Amino acid sequence: xxxxxxxxxxxxxxxxxxxxxxxxxxxxxxxxxxxxxxxxxxxxxxxxxxxxxxxxxxxxxxxxxxxxxxxxxxxxxxxxxxxxxxxxxxxxxxxxxxxxxxxxxxxxxxxxxxxxxxxxxxxxxxxxxxxxxxxxxxxxxxxxxxxxxxxxxxxxxxxxxxxxxxxxxxxxxxxxxxxxxxxxxxxxxxxxxxxxxxxxxxxxxxxxxxxxxxxxxxxxxxxxxxxxxxxxxxxxxxxxxxxxxxxxxxxxxxxxxxxxxxxxxxxxxxxxxxxxxxxxxxxxxxxxxxxxxxxxxxxxxxxxxxxxxxxxxxxxxxxxxxxxxxxxxxxxxxxxxxxxxxxxxxxxxxxxxxxxxxxxxxxxxxxxxxxxxxxxxxxxxxxxxxxxxxxxxxxxxxxxxxxxxxxxxxxxxxxxxxxxxxx
Amino acid sequence: xxxxxxxxxxxxxxxxxxxxxxxxxxxxxxxxxxxxxxxxxxxxxxxxxxxxxxxxxxxxxxxxxxxxxxxxxxxxxxxxxxxxxxxxxxxxxxxxxxxxxxxxxxxxxxxxxxxxxxxxxxxxxxxxxxxxxxxxxxxxxxxxxxxxxxxxxxxxxxxxxxxxxxxxxxxxxxxxxxxxxxxxxxxxxxxxxxxxxxxxxxxxxxxxxxxxxxxxxxxxxxxxxxxxxxxxxx
Amino acid sequence: xxxxxxxxxxxxxxxxxxxxxxxxxxxxxxxxxxxxxxxxxxxxxxxxxxxxxxxxxxxxxxxxxxxxxxxxxxxxxxxxxxxxxxxxxxxxxxxxxxxxxxxxxxxxxxxxxxxxxxxxxxxxxxxxxxxxxxxxxxxxxxxxxxxxxxxxxxxxxxxxxxxxxxxxxxxxxxxxxxxxxxxxxxxxxxxxxxxxxxxxxxxxxxxxxxxxxxxxxxxxxxxxxxxxxxx
Numbered sequence: 018x019x020x021x022x023x024x025x026x027x028x029x030x031x032x033x034x035x036x037x038x039x040x041x042x043x044x045x046x047x048x049x050x051x052x053x054x055x056x057x058x059x060x061x062x063x064x065x066x067x068x069x070x071x072x073x074x075x076x077x078x079x080x081x082x083x084x085x086x087x088x089x090x091x092x093x094x095x096x097x098x099x100x101x102x103x104x105x106x107x108x109x110x111x112x113x114x115x116x117x118x119x120x121x122x123x124x125x126x127x128x129x130x131x132x133x134x135x136x137x138x139x140x141x142x143x144x145x146x147x148x149x150x151x152x153x154x155x156x157x158x159x160x161x162x163x164x165x166x167x168x169x170x171x172x173x174x175x176x177x178x179x180x181x182x183x184x185x186x187x188x189x190x191x192x193x194x195x196x197x198x199x200x201x202x203x204x205x206x207x208x209x210x211x212x213x214x215x216x217x218x219x220x221x222x223x224x225x226x227x228x229x230x231x232x233x234x235x236x237x238x239x240x241x242x243x244x245x246x247x248x249x250x251x252x253x254x255x256x257x258x259x260x261x262x263x264x265x266x267x268x269x270x271x272x273x274x275x276x277x278x279x280x281x282x283x284x285x286x287x288x289x290x291x292x293x294x295x296x297x298x299x300x301x302x303x304x305x306x307x308x309x310x311x312x313x314x315x316x317x318x319x320x321x322x323x324x325x326x327x328x329x330x331x332x333x334x335x336x337x338x339x340x341x342x343x344x345x346x347x348x349x350x351x352x353x354x355x356x357x358x359x360x361x362x363x364x365x366x367x368x369x370x371x372x373x374x375x376x377x378x379x380x381x382x383x384x385x386x387x388x389x390x391x392x393x394x395x396x397x398x399x400x401x402x403x404x405x406x407x408x409x410x411x412x413x414x415x416x417x418x419x420x421x422x423x424x425x426x427x428x429x430x431x432x433x434x435x436x437x438x439x440x
Numbered sequence: 441x442x443x444x445x446x447x448x449x450x451x452x453x454x455x456x457x458x459x460x461x462x463x464x465x466x467x468x469x470x471x472x473x474x475x476x477x478x479x480x481x482x483x484x485x486x487x488x489x490x491x492x493x494x495x496x497x498x499x500x501x502x503x504x505x506x507x508x509x510x511x512x513x514x515x516x517x518x519x520x521x522x523x524x525x526x527x528x529x530x531x532x533x534x535x536x537x538x539x540x541x542x543x544x545x546x547x548x549x550x551x552x553x554x555x556x557x558x559x560x561x562x563x564x565x566x567x568x569x570x571x572x573x574x575x576x577x578x579x580x581x582x583x584x585x586x587x588x589x590x591x592x593x594x595x596x597x598x599x600x601x602x603x604x605x606x607x608x609x610x611x612x613x614x615x616x617x618x619x620x621x622x623x624x625x626x627x628x629x630x631x632x633x634x635x636x637x638x639x640x641x642x643x644x645x646x647x648x649x650x651x652x653x654x655x656x657x658x659x660x661x662x663x664x665x666x667x668x669x670x671x672x673x674x
Numbered sequence: 675x676x677x678x679x680x681x682x683x684x685x686x687x688x689x690x691x692x693x694x695x696x697x698x699x700x701x702x703x704x705x706x707x708x709x710x711x712x713x714x715x716x717x718x719x720x721x722x723x724x725x726x727x728x729x730x731x732x733x734x735x736x737x738x739x740x741x742x743x744x745x746x747x748x749x750x751x752x753x754x755x756x757x758x759x760x761x762x763x764x765x766x767x768x769x770x771x772x773x774x775x776x777x778x779x780x781x782x783x784x785x786x787x788x789x790x791x792x793x794x795x796x797x798x799x800x801x802x803x804x805x806x807x808x809x810x811x812x813x814x815x816x817x818x819x820x821x822x823x824x825x826x827x828x829x830x831x832x833x834x835x836x837x838x839x840x841x842x843x844x845x846x847x848x849x850x851x852x853x854x855x856x857x858x859x860x861x862x863x864x865x866x867x868x869x870x871x872x873x874x875x876x877x878x879x880x881x882x883x884x885x886x887x888x889x890x891x892x893x894x895x896x897x898x899x900x901x902x903x904x905x
Contacts, residue, residue: 037852236859240852251844332744355851490779490904516780522773538782
C-alpha cells in the first residue's frame with residue numbers, strides 16, 4: 018500500500034502527542050507498582066488469648082521477608098504421606114484450638130484470636146510463617162478431600178485429587194475423549210510432587226494479579242484510542258482526508274496499526290512495571306508444586322510459577338491487541354470519543370460483573386470465558402478444551418482466539434469506516 | 441447617546457493588539473476597516489466588554505463597559521460564533537433573549553419580529569444545525585437586535601450572505617444607525633461606502649484614519665492607495 | 675351585549691392605524707428589573723436531557739448493583755460516580771464547546787451567571803443522588819459511603835475543570851472523559867487490594883476527600899473568574 022509507512026508514523030505521532038495518553042500510562046503504571054507494594058504495606062495487629070497479653074504488631078513487610086528467608090523447612094521435600102500428615106498435625110492443632118477472626122470488630126486488631134486450649138502453641142511471627150508454609154498444603158487437602166483425616170496417606174490424597182478432577186470434568190460436561198486427554202496429561206506428572214518451599218513470592222503474585230494488569234491495559238486502550246477515528250471529524254479534517262488518494266484503506270490501515278502499536282507498548286510498560294514491583298518487593302523465588310497447591314489441583318500440566326507468570330503476561334500482551342481493536346471498532350460506531358469511552362467502560366464493567374455465563378449454554382460459556390477481560394477470573398485454568406486439529410487448553414487457545422477476534426474486529430471497523438457518508 | 445473610548449489598550453503577551461485608541465462615536469454608522477491582524481476584532485471585543493483592557497476605559501452614555509446597564513444597551517454580532525446544535529432558530533432567540541434580560545412576552549414578540557425581518561420565519565422551528573451558513577449569519581444578526589440595542593457592534597455582519605441579502609442588511613443597518621450607535625467592521629469596503637457616515641481605518645492596533653466619508657468618493661481606491669503608500673514608506 | 679364583546683367587534687370592524695414610532699415607544703419603556711433568580715431557574719431548564727439521563731443512569735446502575743451484588747455495591751458505585759461528574763463537566767463546558775462564549779459574555783447576565791446556574795442545578799441534583807446512594811448502599815455508615823462516592827466524583831470534577839481551562843473545545847472534554855475512565859478504573863482495581871474499603875482505611879479516604887474538595891473548590895473559583903472574559 019502506498020505510503021503506509023509514512024502514514025503509520027504520522028498516526029503514531031498524532032496519538033503520542035495527546036497528553037492524556039501519557040498521563041493515563043503514568044497513573045496506570047504507578048498503580049501497577051502499587052498493587053505488589055500494598056502486600057508489604059501496613060501491619061497486622063494480633064490480639065486475643067493467643068498473644069499472651071499485649072497485642073503483637075507484625076508489619077507485612079516483615080512477614081514477607083521472614084517467609085522468603087525461611088522456606089527451608091519444606092524445600093525439596095516430596096509431598097508424600099509424611100509431609101501431608103505433618104501439615105495436618107501442625108495446622109490441625111491450630112484449627113481445633115483457635116478461632117482467628119480477621120478484620121474483627123476490634124478496631125485496633127487485624128486478627129483476634131480465641132484459643133480454647135491454653136496449652137496449644139500461641140501465635141508468634143515464626144509460628145505464623147510456619148502456618149503459611151504448611152497452609153497451602155493444608156488448604157488443598159481440605160479442598161480436595163472435603164475434610165482433613167488424621168491418618169491421611171499420599172495414595173488417598175492423589176486419589177482424591179483425581180476424583181476431584183473427575184467431578185469438575187463432569188460438571189463442565191467434558192466429553193470422554195477430553196477426559197481421556199486430561200488423564201493422559203496427568204500421567205505425565207510424577208507423583209509424589211516436590212515442594213519448593215516458598216509459594217507466595219513475586220512470580221506467584223504476578224501470575225495471580227496479572228488480570229488486574231489486563232484491566233489496566235483495557236483502560237489504557239480506552240483512553241488512548243477512543244478518539245483515534247472520531248478526532249478527524251471533530252477537527253474537521255475528515256473532508257480533506259476522504260478526498261485524498263490514500264484517504265481510504267491506506268489511512269485506515271495506518272490508524273489501525275498505530276492503535277495496535279500503542280496498546281501493545283502500553284501493555285508492555287504496565288505489565289513490566291507490575292512484574293518489576295512483584296519481583297523486587299515480594300521476591301523472585303520460583304516455586305513448582307506451589308502452583309498446583311495455589312491453583313485448582315485438577316489442573317494437571319506441570320509448570321513452575323515463573324513460567325506460568327511469564328505465560329500469563331505474554332498472553333495478556335496479546336490481549337492488548339483485542340482491546341485495541343475493540344475500542345477502535347466501538348469508536349467508529351459512536352459519534353465521538355467520549356461516547357466511545359463510556360461504551361467501552363460499560364463493556365468492561367459488564368465483563369467484571371459477569372465473569373461466567375450459565376453452564377446450560379456450554380459453548381457460549383466457553384467462548385465468554387475465553388474473552389480477554391474475563392479469562393483471568395475463570396478461564397485460564399479451566400479444563401475445557403478447544404478442538405483445533407488436536408486439543409488445546411484455554412491458555413493455548415486464547416491467543417489464537419484473540420488473533421481471530423482482532424481480525425474480526427478490524428474487519429468490522431473497516432466496514433464501519435466505509436459507511437461514512439459521502440464515500 | 442455617545443460611545444466614549446479613552447486610551448484603550450490591550451496587550452497579549454508580546455503583542456499590543458490595541459494601542460491607545462481614543463474615539464467618540466455618536467449616533468450613526470461608523471465603518472471600521474483594516475487589514476488582517478490590525479486589531480479590529482480585539483477592539484470590538486473590548487468595546488463589548490468580553491475582553492478586559494490592559495489600560496483605558498470604555499463607556500456609553502456614562503455607563504462603564506463593566507456595568508450591567510451597558511450590556512443591557514448592547515447588541516453584538518461576533519465574526520465567528522457558535523450555536524447549540526439541538527436548538528431551533530426560535531429556541532436560540534428565546535435563549536438569548538433570556539440572557540439579555542427580556543421577559544417571556546417581550547422575548548416572544550421580538551423573536552417573532554426578528555425572524556420575519558431576517559427571513560427565517562419559515563425555518564424557525566428547524567434546528568440550527570440544519571441551517572446554511574447564510575441562515576446562521578441572519579440568525580446572528582437577529583439575536584444582536586433582540587434587546588433593541590442603542591449600541592450595536594457588528595463584526596463582519598454580511599459575511600456568508602448572498603448579494604441580495606447583503607443589500608437588504610445594509611439598508612437595515614443604515615436604518616438602525618438613525619437612532620443607535622452602530623460600529624461595523626468588515627472587509628467589504630462597498631458596505632462601508634454605502635452606509636457609513638464615518639470611516640475608521642485601523643492598522644497595527646492604532647486608528648490611522650478617522651473621518652466623515654463623502655459617499656461620492658471611491659473608498660476602496662482610497663484604502664488601497666493609503667496602504668500602498670504606507671507599505672512604500674515602511 | 676357585554677362590553678368585551680363590543681370591544682372585540684369594534685376591533686374587528688375597522689382596521690387599526692399603522693403603528694407610529696413603535697420602536698421609540700418600546701425604547702422609552704423602563705428596562706425590566708433584573709431577576710437573577712428567574713434567570714438561574716431558566717438556565718436550569720436549559721440543562722440538556724442527556725445530562726439528566728446520564729446522572730440517572732449512574733444512579734440506577736448503582737442501585738441495581740446494590741440489589742444484585744450487595745457486597746460489591748460500594749466499589750461499583752465508586753467506579754460509576756466519575757461518569758456523573760463527567761456529565762456535569764460536559765454540561766458546564768457547553769458554551770465553550772459550541773462556541774457560544776462570545777455571545778453569552780456580552781449579554782446582560784453574562785457567561786459567569788450561565789455557568790453558575792448550570793453548576794448549581796446539576797451539582798445540587800448530583801449531591802442529592804449521591805446522598806441517597808450513600809444512605810441506601812452504605813453498609814458501613816452514611817459518611818463512610820459518602821467519602822467513597824464523593825472522592826472519585828470530586829477528583830474527576832477537578833481534573834475536568836482544570837482541563838477545560840487549559841485545553842480548548844472537544845479536546846478538553848476528551849481529557850475529562852479520560853480522567854473519568856481512569857478514576858473509575860482505579861476504583862475498580864482498588865477493590866481487590868486488601869483493606870482499601872475497610873474501616874481502618876477511612877482516615878485516608880477522609881484525607882483524600884478533603885484534598886480533592888479543596889482543590890476542586892480552587893478550580894471552581896478559577897473557572898468562574900475566567901468566565902469574566904474571553905480567553
